[in-house]
Amino acid sequence: MKGKLILVCASVLGAGLFFNRPVQASSTQTITIAPTYDGKVSVVDKKGNYIGNTNVSSNKSYKYYGRPVVIKGKAHALENALDLITYIGKDTYQSLGDGGFVKAANATSSYEKDGKIYLRINKNSYIYDKNGKRIKNFHGQSYLKAGSDFQYLGKIASTYAPKVLYNIGKGHYVDAQYIAKVDGKGVVRLNHNAYVYDKNGKRVGKTVLGKYSLVKYAGKWQKATKNSVFFTKQAYKSSASYTLPTKKIKNSTYIAIGKNAYVKTINLELLNGRIIFAKGPVELTIKHDQVAIDTKLNPSTKIYHRGQKVTSDYAVSYGSGDVQRIYYHIKGSDYYLDWGPGEEYPNNSVEDQVSANFYIRQHIQTSRYLDKYNTIVDFNKTVSSYDVNGKVIGSLKSGSGVFVADQARYIWNSSENKAELYYHLTARIVEPYGDDESSEPERSSCDLYVKASDADTVTGLKLKAQNTAKEAEADYNKIASKELKNRADTLLAAVDTVKASDKYRLSDYQTRAAYDQALASLTKAKNDSQTTQMVMASLIDQVQISQKRLDGKKIKVKDLNDLSTIEANAIFALMQDVNNYDKIRVGIYTDYATKSGRYPSDFKNSQRSHFVLIDANSKKHDLNVKEYATD
Known part of the structure; x- marks a missing residue:
């Protein structure tokens, strides 16, 4: 399927520019480079490899030659095996692939060798099915030994990142994602294969515009308003927002790309080389089981599952630099989902999808969480x-x-x-x-x-x-x-x-x-x-x-005497909010299995683990779970 997709992208690239797209070099066959943070874009060779110390400048035009070239690009894994956490009953499990699971705490690292992924098992581990029932024979093994490496048996979602390259001569090419104009006309880049429709919402022939191709739009961009379906920034880090005229046909929104020719706005990724933000709401597809975040940015007891689709109406950011995080709010709820690291958000490269915890077609511009x-x-x-x-x-x-x-x-x-x-x-x-x-x-x-x-x-x-x-x-x-x-x-x-x-x-x-x-x-x-x-x-x-402004409330759990890991984490976060100040802090201590005493740890179970307040004099006091949770 991926091969066919690339062929479609290559074969219809001309169609992507089929409204007055020249074939041979001429004085009007030019590309204009989009604004970037440092005012320059690195050029690549025909295979997409960067050519050292060779750049083109933002806002300048360059002559290009012939048809744009489409290359397959590199394969990118969209998941990490260690991210494939599954919540079953009261425990958290790590997928082994092929229907097998081990307790998540028993497999905390992985590595790749010869194209295969291996999980490092750090403790003797029974193997379980999707219902948490023990499997006595899983590919010839009744359990996995501590210190062993187990080859992950599942398939990691991956994708290729095709590149559309414009030849500017002397073996130098420019990636289409950095292009603002082609032949002096503004362009949009597509995030998905797109059909062309007429003014009544009917498909025009069998034309398919390929994913990542550039398409000339009709008309001029204009300042965005609060009602704009999508928008972009006029320049890098600019506060001015711009959009294109849109047309509502039935239940979808379109932009014009020629006379009586339209494409859906959901298929747009870049406008004049700048990332497009959707007004929202947008649809999220969960990549792996994920615990929702509450309005205080603490873990909740709500779980969203792998493959589940939810609607988000806005996004917020908290922190800056490498510790910045992005959170998408779930419409109609008091929950957020953690997008992931936000220091380069949004990013129109495939790496953006790799680091995120869910898939989206278009980003939402963030506002500050504190606001x-x-x-x-x-x-x-x-x-x-x-x-x-x-x-x-x-x-x-x-x-x-x-x-x-x-x-x-x-x-x-x-x-x-x-x-x-x-x-x-x-x-x-x-x-x-x-x-x-x-x-x-x-x-x-x-x-x-x-x-x-x-x-x-x-x-x-x-x-x-x-x-x-x-x-x-x-x-x-x-x-x-x-x-x-x-x-x-x-x-x-x-x-x-x-x-x-x-x-x-x-x-x-x-x-x-x-x-x-x-x-x-x-x-x-x-x-x-x-x-x-x-x-x-x-x-x-x-x-x-x-x-x-007083807004405290207990965590709702199923059984106060038998907490799940997720419930314990939510209670622990609440205890920290309530008690962490000055030199006072809260920790978790677990009873030794074979001797008296306790050791600091993650939560194990309600029978052995204890929530402990450590006062300013380092004295420890057990906290009563019933004061913080209810069943």
């Missing part, structure tokens, strides 16, 4: 910080992370005799970054105000001012009213109930700290007879807002 759930304030200079009265209490340096704001509020500035808008900041966040995976995110609590005018950027959730400038002026010198004091009493009277709830107990430490700080400030203000109307109103709002 989905917070108002984020950033600074490009050192700025003053203020208390609730608008008095300077310190400063914030640029580059020290971003800050979470929970309210916008006008505060009267008596020295300048005017009201100014301030943001109340509750946390500082530093996303993971760098070149190694050991980089950890940082989050610390704070309770301060900054002037809105000092902020460089404010992104994410929109904040509406809690008061007006006139109210700030009027309330500046007023003693807090009885009505406000009564509201404060009501909030303070509910503290014990709130703190006994799962919403409070199981919220992460920083969320609880924000609520605790707001309570402490309100309690102090309530007991001060000179507290002003402005301060009391501000602190009441802080308590109400921080209380609403």
